Amino acid sequence: MMMSRGYTRLASSMFTMVSPRFFSTAATRGVLSNDMVKAPAVGLGVRCRSSMAAIGGGDKEQEKKQAVGGGGGSAKDDKEIVSYWGLDPTKVSKEDGSPWKWTCFRPWDTYRADLSIDLKKHHAPVTVLDKMAYWTVKSLRWPTDLFFQRRYGCRAMMLETVAAVPGMVGGMLLHCKSLRRFEHSGGWIKALLEEAENERMHLMTFMEVSDPRWYERALVFSVQGVFFNAYFLGYIISPKFAHRVVGYLEEEAIHSYTEFLKELDNGNIENVPAPPIAIDYWRLSPNSTLRDVVLAVRADEAHHRDVNHFASDIHYQGRQLKEAPAPLGYH
Numbered sequence: 001m002m003m004s005r006g007y008t009r010l011a012s013s014m015f016t017m018v019s020p021r022f023f024s025t026a027a028t029r030g031v032l033s034n035d036m037v038k039a040p041a042v043g044l045g046v047r048c049r050s051s052m053a054a055i056g057g058g059d060k061e062q063e064k065k066q067a068v069g070g071g072g073g074s075a076k077d078d079k080e081i082v083s084y085w086g087l088d089p090t091k092v093s094k095e096d097g098s099p100w101k102w103t104c105f106r107p108w109d110t111y112r113a114d115l116s117i118d119l120k121k122h123h124a125p126v127t128v129l130d131k132m133a134y135w136t137v138k139s140l141r142w143p144t145d146l147f148f149q150r151r152y153g154c155r156a157m158m159l160e161t162v163a164a165v166p167g168m169v170g171g172m173l174l175h176c177k178s179l180r181r182f183e184h185s186g187g188w189i190k191a192l193l194e195e196a197e198n199e200r201m202h203l204m205t206f207m208e209v210s211d212p213r214w215y216e217r218a219l220v221f222s223v224q225g226v227f228f229n230a231y232f233l234g235y236i237i238s239p240k241f242a243h244r245v246v247g248y249l250e251e252e253a254i255h256s257y258t259e260f261l262k263e264l265d266n267g268n269i270e271n272v273p274a275p276p277i278a279i280d281y282w283r284l285s286p287n288s289t290l291r292d293v294v295l296a297v298r299a300d301e302a303h304h305r306d307v308n309h310f311a312s313d314i315h316y317q318g319r320q321l322k323e324a325p326a327p328l329g330y331h
């Protein structure tokens with residue numbers, strides 16, 4: 001429900017952005033011709049302002065007025081980026097009335113993790129394809145264990161850079177399929193993109209407690225290049241196999257986070273306070289710790305496991321994803 005409200009707002013703002021261009025070309029031309037002189041100051045507002053300040057140390061207020069003159073916006077002291085297009089950021093508040101500080105997600109994107117989900121559920125591989133998926137994932141665990149050993153904070157951060165890829169690739173391919181075939185997706189495009197965004201939020205959270213070294217960044221760069229293309233091809237050839245692989249990857253993620261919790265509980269990893277971004281995203285209490293965050297993330301992974309095994313099962317039954325309504329907002 002919350003996600004759909006978010007998408008409705010997004011759709012509304014997209015419409016506002018797009019409509020003047022497509023529905024009032026003449027009006028847009030008029031504006032451009034009238035404000036042609038002002039346009040450079042607006043379009044390059046930030047750069048120009050800094051250059052001018054550097055050269056002359058001029059009147060900042062006058063500068064701001066010139067910059068916003070073509071956009072019809074109001075100059076405010078705290079406004080850093082001026083816009084011709086009138087896309088002022090929406091003012092959002094928390095439930096207690098304090099200002100919402102995150103721009104990467106909004107209150108309607110937040111939720112309480114469902115910690116009651118069964119973490120032990122497992123899809124037993126029976127068919128050849130399932131066994132291939134299972135052993136593909138198992139074989140990837142060996143180099144992962146070797147590289148990270150028991151550095152679970154670092155391991156989580158690095159693996160989330162990979163985990164956020166399949167949802168985006170699958171969602172993109174279903175999106176293109178929907179366009180090509182003039183058909184609905186059953187909500188699966190949105191469901192897979194939600195998964196990708198959720199995984200990316202895991203990464204944004206773990207970034208707060210772990211700092212990647214240069215060679216780890218290089219590794220992410222390389223792995224992303226290989227994994228994105230491999231998953232893209234794999235999904236085109238067999239979405240049944242691709243979703244099964246992700247289902248097993250999520251089972252491994254649950255295992256990794258369980259090990260992470262053990263390390264926190266036996267004191268090998270310091271149970272630091274939860275990062276503020278995690279407190280707001282999972283609606284945790286203000287005195288939450290890293291342990292609470294890992295519990296929430298592990299619950300998310302269990303939900304991703306279910307979604308991907310379900311998607312694979314739909315294909316196994318000779319059906320298409322669009323025939324089974326997607327589990328939207330399933331966290």
Ligand SMILES: [Fe+2]
Binds near residue numbers: 199
């Ligand atoms: Fe994740």
Ligand SMILES: [Fe+2]
Binds near residue numbers: 250253300304
């Ligand atoms: Fe996941």
